[in-house]
Amino acid sequence: MGRIITIGREFGSGGRELGRRLAEELQIEYYDRELLTEIAKHTSLAEEYIRNVVERQPHSLLPITIGRSFTYVDDYAFKQAQAVYQAQSKIIRELAEKSDCVIIGRCADYILQDKKPLRLFVYADMDSRVRRCMERRSPGESQTEKEMKKQIQTVDKNRARYYEFYTGLKWGDKLNYDLCINTTDVVIKEIVPAIAKMLG
Amino acid sequence: MGRIITIGREFGSGGRELGRRLAEELQIEYYDRELLTEIAKHTSLAEEYIRNVVERQPHSLLPITIGRSFTYVDDYAFKQAQAVYQAQSKIIRELAEKSDCVIIGRCADYILQDKKPLRLFVYADMDSRVRRCMERRSPGESQTEKEMKKQIQTVDKNRARYYEFYTGLKWGDKLNYDLCINTTDVVIKEIVPAIAKMLG
Numbered sequence: 194m195g196r197i198i199t200i201g202r203e204f205g206s207g208g209r210e211l212g213r214r215l216a217e218e219l220q221i222e223y224y225d226r227e228l229l230t231e232i233a234k235h236t237s238l239a240e241e242y243i244r245n246v247v248e249r250q251p252h253s254l255l256p257i258t259i260g261r262s263f264t265y266v267d268d269y270a271f272k273q274a275q276a277v278y279q280a281q282s283k284i285i286r287e288l289a290e291k292s293d294c295v296i297i298g299r300c301a302d303y304i305l306q307d308k309k310p311l312r313l314f315v316y317a318d319m320d321s322r323v324r325r326c327m328e329r330r331s332p333g334e335s336q337t338e339k340e341m342k343k344q345i346q347t348v349d350k351n352r353a354r355y356y357e358f359y360t361g362l363k364w365g366d367k368l369n370y371d372l373c374i375n376t377t378d379v380v381i382k383e384i385v386p387a388i389a390k391m392l393g
Numbered sequence: 394m395g396r397i398i399t400i401g402r403e404f405g406s407g408g409r410e411l412g413r414r415l416a417e418e419l420q421i422e423y424y425d426r427e428l429l430t431e432i433a434k435h436t437s438l439a440e441e442y443i444r445n446v447v448e449r450q451p452h453s454l455l456p457i458t459i460g461r462s463f464t465y466v467d468d469y470a471f472k473q474a475q476a477v478y479q480a481q482s483k484i485i486r487e488l489a490e491k492s493d494c495v496i497i498g499r500c501a502d503y504i505l506q507d508k509k510p511l512r513l514f515v516y517a518d519m520d521s522r523v524r525r526c527m528e529r530r531s532p533g534e535s536q537t538e539k540e541m542k543k544q545i546q547t548v549d550k551n552r553a554r555y556y557e558f559y560t561g562l563k564w565g566d567k568l569n570y571d572l573c574i575n576t577t578d579v580v581i582k583e584i585v586p587a588i589a590k591m592l593g
Contacts, residue, residue, distance in 0.1 A: 318568055368518055373573035391591035 196221060196293040196392065197310035199302040201356070201370065204348040205322030207381040208315030211374070212295045214382060218389035222294035228284060278359060298352070302369065303360040311392065314370040319345070321377040396421060396493040396592065397510035399502040401556070401570065404548040405522030407581040408515030411574070412495045414582060418589035422494035428484060478559060498552070502569065503560040511592065514570040519545070521577040 198215065202208020209225060216223035282304045288294060289305050296305075302312040317325075319342060326341050336344065356364035367373050374388070398415065402408020409425060416423035482504045488494060489505050496505075502512040517525070519542060526541050536544065556564035567573050574588070 316567060367516060367567050367573050367575065368577075370573075371575045373567050373570075375567065375571045377568075387591045391587045 197289050197305055197308055198295045198313060198392065199305065199310045200295060200297050200313045200315060201302065201364065202298070202315040203317065203322065203365070204345045204352070205326045206315045206317040207325055207376045207379075208313075209297050210381045211313075211315055211376070211385060211388075212297045214385040215389055215392075216295040218385055219293070219295075219393060222288070222292055223297075224285075224288060224294060225297035225299075228281070228288070228296065228299065300356055300359050303356075303362065311372070312370045314365060314367070314373045315376055316365065316373065317375060317377040317379075397489050397505055397508055398495045398513060398592065399505065399510045400495060400497050400513045400515060401502065401564065402497070402515040403517065403522060403565070404545045404552070405526045406515045406517040407525055407576045407579075408513075409497050410581045411513075411515055411576070411585060411588075412497045414585040415589055415592075416495040418585055419493070419495075419593060422488070422492055423497075424485075424488060424494060425497035425499075428481070428488070428496065428499065500556055500559050503556075503562065511572070512570045514565060514567065514573045515576055516565065516573065517575060517577040517579075 196219065198212075198221075200208050200212040202211075212225070213223055281299060285296060285299065285301050285304050289296070289301075289308055289310070296310075302310060322345055323338050323341050326345065327336075327338060330336065353364040356362065360369075362369050374384075376384075396419065398412075398421075400408050400412045402411075412425070413423050481499060485496060485499065485501050485504050489496070489501075489508055489510070496510075502510060522545055523538050523541050526545060527536075527538060530536065553564040556562065560569075562569050574584075576584075
């Protein structure tokens with residue numbers, strides 16, 4: 194059986210680390226930023242530009258109900274975001290076709306639904322996420338815990354908007370995932386072998 | 394490490410079967426109705442009576458905010474329900490002390506929180522739950538799918554009320570569980586070995 198694992202994750206939950214370690218443990222491919230690099234190659238758009246577009250919602254003023262009927266909208270930024278999403282979807286499908294893999298975010302669960310991927314969602318309580326983010330600050334970063342919390346909320350809000358815009362589904366709603374993993378007070382490294390055993 | 398596994402579950406999700414099979418696979422104790430029998434022995438209340446009280450919310454007209462301040466309430470049925478809950482909590486703690494086990498429902502996740510049980514929540518989409526319930530009807534039962542759906546909603550509403558009343562937490566909210574398992578289109582028997590491998 195092909196193993197395609199998609200991972201949705203709350204910011205600061207360690208979902209990306211979990212995905213990376215899981216791919217290592219299962220010896221399958223892993224994609225997140227790399228995926229964007231691939232997209233950049235295919236669309237001739239600069240990687241940084243795409244990352245910016247992709248991380249933000251397609252159009253901040255566009256109501257979802259209208260946003261989903263593309264013909265009603267004539268907006269350059271919106272069309273750009275659409276193009277990036279389409280290119281990205283194509284790449285995700287190609288990669289999943291090529292070999293077993295773990296894909297982080299990017300609506301991969303939805304894009305690959307016909308392949309019946311194992312859809313994980315990784316989450317944790319706010320205190321635990323703030324703690325995780327504070328520990329991983331780069332030397333240049335100096336956010337307070339309060340600022341970090343705000344940043345986490347903003348990132349998650351954007352992720353939720355992005356996901357809901359393209360899938361019509363509620364981001365983080367457990368019904369959209371096969372398995373939801375709580376990483377509150379958990380050392381990611383320690384739980385990965387157990388998860389891999391389950392999926393292996 | 395002691396393994397105490399608590400399972401919350403939506404009606405029709407197969408959570409009870411999952412728990413029973415998981416206990417078998419891990420060769421540990423399993424409690425659900427048996428637990429009530431134990432309670433009956435300790436409290437000298439008839440098992441059937443307790444089951445009825447426990448399955449319903451403590452007092453149907455009592456707002457939760459008032460209900461949690463026991464001193465404001467003087468109501469026989471409410472006091473009865475409290476007594477049953479207390480007896481039940483005591484038994485659950487005793488059983489968890491005695492040996493590793495799987496405990497279904499009954500707020501065991503909350504009652505045993507100091508023992509840090511592994512808290513599972515089992516859920517599925519409504520169609521899948523209706524299908525599962527229809528397949529398991531006893532020969533005497535003749536509900537239509539529509540009636541079954543209504544019954545599922547009623548049972549879950551009562552479970553949610555019961556859980557929220559005694560724990561102050563939202564039943565089914567993924568933050569209250571370590572692992573949430575979606576059993577939509579899943580054959581329980583087939584996924585249990587994998588879950589057991591993870592927990593073993």
